[in-house]
Amino acid sequence: MKTLLLTLLLGLACAHQSSVDISEELCSQLSGEWKTFYLVSTNAETISSKGWFRPLLRNVDVDEEGGTILFEFFVTIRGKCVGHRDRGIKLSDDRYLTSFSGKNEVQFVDVSDDYFVVYIINKDRSGNVNRIMGMFGKGNEADEEDFEKFLDLAREKDIPIHNIVNYINFDNCPASL
Numbered sequence: 659m660k661t662l663l664l665t666l667l668l669g670l671a672c673a674h675q676s677s678v679d680i681s682e683e684l685c686s687q688l689s690g691e692w693k694t695f696y697l698v699s700t701n702a703e704t705i706s707s708k709g710w711f712r713p714l715l716r717n718v719d720v721d722e723e724g725g726t727i728l729f730e731f732f733v734t735i736r737g738k739c740v741g742h743r744d745r746g747i748k749l750s751d752d753r754y755l756t757s758f759s760g761k762n763e764v765q766f767v768d769v770s771d772d773y774f775v776v777y778i779i780n781k782d783r784s785g786n787v788n789r790i791m792g793m794f795g796k797g798n799e800a801d802e803e804d805f806e807k808f809l810d811l812a813r814e815k816d817i818p819i820h821n822i823v824n825y826i827n828f829d830n831c832p833a834s835l
Contacts, residue, residue: 685720687769691834692718692794694731694825695773696805698812699790702821704780707828711759711780714739714829715794727754732831739831759783767811772796773804775811791817799826 694715697705704711717730725748732739746754746764756762760782768775773795780788793800793808800808809819 685722687771688718688727688766688774689720690718690796691716692774692796693798694792694829695795695800696793696808696822696824696826697790698792698817698819698822699788700817700821701786701788702818704782704788705790705821705823710782711788711790712825713742713758714825714831716831716834729756729758730835732835734831741835743835767791768807770804773800775808777811777815789815789817791815 692715694713697711699705699711703709712733713729713731714733715729715731717728719728719730721727727746727748729744729746731742731744733742734740742758744756744758746756746762749755749763752766754764756764760780762781763779765777766774767777773793776792776794778790778792780790782788791808791812793805795804809822812819812822
């Protein structure tokens with residue numbers, strides 16, 4: 659389950675616009691410390707305060723040669739921060755497969771020095787399919803222009819933006835695992 663979430667995050671981190679070819683330069687750009695800013699899903703319950711898909715990202719490590727990506731993140735369980743590591747397997751230039759909260763195909767759709775956006779197709783343990791888009795960044799908030807771009811990308815994938823959850827406001831987990 660953790661691997662799926664990480665794969666999802668990695669996939670999103672490596673994409674640019676509709677997708678991004680993951681080059682050595684882009685992998686070094688993605689590798690490092692990140693925080694979850696926003697998630698939006700076709701199923702609002704999935705990412706709600708009682709939902710099961712709520713990763714608080716801390717670090718991404720891309721191994722281009724090995725074809726993997728490692729996500730380090732926290733989830734909050736009964737008010738406690740629990741650390742997780744999820745290793746994703748490269749499917750194509752911009753897609754990874756992870757296993758956090760089911761099976762996740764993670765596609766990187768926009769990447770910059772300050773943020774990245776991933777599009778995730780999550781198949782949960784019950785077989786339900788959820789489409790999720792996440793924005794992850796450096797610092798403590800998203801730039802307004804970058805946030806608007808994230809919303810536009812969610813609209814392009816027909817993900818209802820009224821389901822958005824701001825993770826910046828409630829992330830009280832440690833800075834690293």
